[in-house]
Amino acid sequence: MTAESESGAEHEPEYDDTAIRFLAVVWGDGYLSPGGPEEVDRVLSGLDLAGKSVLDFGCGAGGITLHIAKKYNPAEVVGYDVEQPVIDRARLAAVREGLTAQVRFIATPPGTLPFDDDEFDLVFSKDAMIHVDDKEWLFSELFRVLKPGGRLAASDWLIAHDGEPSSEMQDYIAAEGLRFGMASPQRYLQAMTAAGFVDVSAENRNAWYREVARGELERLSGPLHAQAVAAVGEEYVAKNIRTWGAMQKVLDTGEHCPTHLRGSKPGGGHP
């Protein structure tokens, strides 16, 4: 790994300071995905992380990484991302909350993860895998860095089917303007299994987010509007209201399906 790649600086950020400020208004400080700590807790339900080492893959601005550190008493949580602005925010938040002994944040450009084989007891990820096109590569990397007996507990934004997205989905992806590599639950489960994961499962969260997103759009157009405009300006908010409208269509048809994913690396004891 070069010094340049350690900084992550060569990669043009999609989640820049404006996006971070805007999403903090809608989803909470340090959160770049919906549902807050309650949804994180649902992703982690039934897992005991006390004394364990945890990787938060695609940690963004670190709100979730810090929540895991505070609530679950792990030995260590490492937040990893490919973008520098989110990692800068996350590091500041860790200092502010006095969590630097328990939490580290690392940015590198996309590619081989900067971690040893068998390093973590748990890989967590929230709504970040969508940005990685090659799911087979992704799950083999996450499998590699897990200890035998380690667990994967994640949430991501999937598409209900393989093949061409509907025109509504294409409109939504274009409105987001982010690099989305959406894949079906079947593709995820196959990629996880091919990587070596066992006990793999996918739980469709469309019914939950369909209603949550409706409320987000209502708040963004109503009670949160002034706060959002103060944070990022009228034009940015208007663009995002259009994006939310496009997203609601594909949530309502079920084509956009946020999904919880679980898998285990065989061997050892489970966290």
Ligand SMILES: C[S@@+](CC[C@H](N)C(=O)[O-])C[C@H]1O[C@@H](n2cnc3c(N)ncnc32)[C@H](O)[C@@H]1O
């Ligand atoms: C929707 S945000 C979610 C961030 C955080 N997990 C959360 O829920 O607040 C997606 C994150 O994935 C990151 N990301 C994009 N490509 C990635 C990659 N190849 N590897 C790891 N993270 C990536 C982005 O920089 C961004 O921070």
